[in-house]
Amino acid sequence: MKLRWRLAMASALAGAVSVIVVIVAAYVITCRRVEWAMDHYGGAYESYGGYGDRPPNGVLAALADVDDLGWPFVAVALGGLVLSGALGWLAARAALRPVNALKDAAGRVATTRDLTTRIDVTGDDELSSLARSFNAMLDALERSAKSQKRLVADASHELRTPLTALRTNIELLMRSDLPQEVHEEVSRAVVGGLEELTALVSDVVELARDEEPAVLVESVRLDELVEREVARAARHWPSTAYSVSAEPTVVRGVPDRLARAVANLLDNAAKYSPAGGLVEVSLRGGVLTVRDHGPGISPDDLPHVFDRFYRAPSARALPGSGLGLAIVGQVVDSHGGSVSAAPAPGGGTLVRLALPVG
Numbered sequence: 001m002k003l004r005w006r007l008a009m010a011s012a013l014a015g016a017v018s019v020i021v022v023i024v025a026a027y028v029i030t031c032r033r034v035e036w037a038m039d040h041y042g043g044a045y046e047s048y049g050g051y052g053d054r055p056p057n058g059v060l061a062a063l064a065d066v067d068d069l070g071w072p073f074v075a076v077a078l079g080g081l082v083l084s085g086a087l088g089w090l091a092a093r094a095a096l097r098p099v100n101a102l103k104d105a106a107g108r109v110a111t112t113r114d115l116t117t118r119i120d121v122t123g124d125d126e127l128s129s130l131a132r133s134f135n136a137m138l139d140a141l142e143r144s145a146k147s148q149k150r151l152v153a154d155a156s157h158e159l160r161t162p163l164t165a166l167r168t169n170i171e172l173l174m175r176s177d178l179p180q181e182v183h184e185e186v187s188r189a190v191v192g193g194l195e196e197l198t199a200l201v202s203d204v205v206e207l208a209r210d211e212e213p214a215v216l217v218e219s220v221r222l223d224e225l226v227e228r229e230v231a232r233a234a235r236h237w238p239s240t241a242y243s244v245s246a247e248p249t250v251v252r253g254v255p256d257r258l259a260r261a262v263a264n265l266l267d268n269a270a271k272y273s274p275a276g277g278l279v280e281v282s283l284r285g286g287v288l289t290v291r292d293h294g295p296g297i298s299p300d301d302l303p304h305v306f307d308r309f310y311r312a313p314s315a316r317a318l319p320g321s322g323l324g325l326a327i328v329g330q331v332v333d334s335h336g337g338s339v340s341a342a343p344a345p346g347g348g349t350l351v352r353l354a355l356p357v358g
Helices: 003-040 044-051 057-065 070-095 097-112 126-173 180-207 222-236 255-271 324-334
Strands: 218-221 241-246 250-253 278-284 287-291 338-343 349-354
Touching: 097 126, 126 180, 218 222, 218 255, 222 241, 222 255, 222 278, 250 255, 255 278, 255 287, 255 324, 255 349, 324 338, 324 349
Parallel strands: 241 278
Antiparallel strands: 218 250, 278 287, 287 349, 338 349
């Protein structure tokens, strides 16, 4: 039952009970006074029938002398008001008990920062809906907090290796007795390490973004964006051939973020393609598919390819931070879409990215 109906019924019941109590009390008091007046003249009830329709004059005079009925009625009325207020207070307390539970839970979260706190929800009234919304908010906050903690932990672990390598190479460069060829080799290693570290930090910053800024969302011609990114990938991976077939498609999103997701898919396909291999790109009805002809993904690795910093054992020798597909997953999720990877018929990997059209 809805809360407003419960409160209305409780108020009506409290008022009705109070009125009934007052009426019954007034009736009892009046009857007692009448009985007293009639008994005062001894045998008034037995002799009443002899006077026709008129009661004995003595009884009427006795009733006229009863002048102390005021205070009992006042006391009964005040008692009825107190009873009505007490019943209303009990009804409101019972109806608003979920509010107190919500207040206590919010206080525990604010004090302990424990996002695992939840409220037991029963019923389907407005306060139950509020409690469910509160639990859903805590679920989202808990997922976000855990995600950020994992990102920080994973990033600190991944940054340790390139930073150590950079420090070692820089210390070597500071030595004055290095042969020229070793000096040049170490210098190239330092530059490569800096590039790797820059890419890793950039990817971590991308992943730290929970949602897309609303002010940057606009209508995007996804087919034109895909064609631009295919042209860029073809220049960056000259040993890989790209074929693209894209029909006109408009989606709502942040152009730079969508371009980053598409670029990561194309780069990932090229990285795992053999020299001279073909990457097939198709866009139909808001669904982008990227298929390579590489060795494919192991069934054991498929569930984890979009996880942060995950790299299959066969790919650990290849360049990259292991964040490319994780960024794709985050961008697609923030745009209300979906992405999946599966073995392609005849070998290779087929990645399917779907976005809402319009």
